Amino acid sequence: MSTPQEPIGTQAGLPACVRHPGRPTGLRCTRCDRPACPECLVEAAVGFQCVDCVRQGTREVRRPTTVAGAEVSDKVVLVPALIAVNVAMFVITVALAQDLFNNERSDFFQALVSYIPSTADGQWWRPITSGFLHYGPVHLLLNMVSLWFLRDIELLLGRARFAILYFLSMLGGDAAGYLFDDLGTRSAGASGAVYGLLGALLVAVIRLKRDRHTLMVVLGILAINIAFSLRVPNISLSAHLGGLAVGLIVTAALIYAPAARRTLWQGVVIGVIVVALAAIFVTRTVQVNEEVFCTNATKLDCYFKV
Known part of the structure; x- marks a missing residue:
């Protein structure tokens, strides 16, 4: 120069x-x-x-952006961080339970797992913390491998939007389980969030007009995962479908919003999803308390309504 x-x-x-x-x-x-x-x-x-x-x-x-409005980048940050948190939580529960394959036996695990009566009793953290717990190494491995293979969603949406999608999908899965599963169900895992990312992948393939083969592969992966949920015991299909539904809706809002008013459209849809999930938790909590914590006039008798 x-x-x-x-x-x-x-x-x-x-x-x-x-x-x-x-x-x-x-x-x-x-x-x-x-x-x-x-x-x-x-x-x-x-x-x-x-x-x-x-x-x-x-x-x-003006820097180039994706269809979601995120700056084009080739560096994935949140996915490795989420995997690290999930693995760390698993290691902690294994150490406390002193059992690699039955880590749910630790008191720490049971205090954080999603359990409908406890959530209804005011332990609001369970729908969040349960998303970072897993039943044994196989459960952890399946979810973390799936999360890693879906890491391109972070590049498409950007870190902030990806974080919103991930946590709303996780809460959407727990909300569906809270609404439809049996009262005694104890659920954990990142599956709700992973299904949300699968929904995001499906919307992205359609929006970006990928070839038909890619679309069929994504649909096939979804079908296999749903079939797996139906046949394997102790897996909440409702939680998986709840995460999938939220992932589809949120991603559609993020990447189909008109560029001129992108932030407004995205914010409105995300706000509606947040309000809807909050309404589900509040409404269902009232129902659960009526079913589970039934007290007679002397407050000595509490029972489950079957």
Whole structure:
């Protein structure tokens, strides 16, 4: 890169460089026309610009974005972090239970697992914490491998939108289980969130107009996972379908929103989903308390209504 030179024969009395007041200069920025010394000028397409104008121009350049409005990136951050948290929680529960394949025997696990009567009794953290617990190494491995293979969703949506999708799908899965599963059900796992990401992948394939083969592969993966949920005991199909439904809706809002009003559309739909999930938890809590915590006049008799 060439450097501008002061005109031969410049004399004292010239204007000073705007960034170095002690340096007289006969050079000027071709963009802002302010005096600048050679050190403060950078070669541009036409002439030389001061470093301040170059920085301003860099900020004004529109960076390429995805259909969701996220800046194009090739660095995945949240997915590895989520995997690390899930693995750490598994290691903790295994250490406390002293059993690799029956880590749910630890009191720590039972205090965080999703259990409908406890959630209805005010232990509001369970729908969140249960999403980071797993029953044994196979359960953990299946969900974490699935999460890793769905990592491109983070690149498509951007970190903030991906985090919203992940946690809303996780809560959507727990809300569905809370609404439809038996009262004695104890559920855990990242499956609700993973199903939400599968829904996101399906919407993305359609939105980006991928070939029919890719679409059929995604539908096949969904069908296999749903069939697996139907045949394997102690797996909540309702939680999986709840996460899938939320993932489909949220992702559709994120990548189909018109560019001119993208933030507004995305915010409105996400807000509606949050309100709907809150309404499910509140309404179902009232029902569960009527079924589970039934007290007679002397408050000595509590029973389950079957």
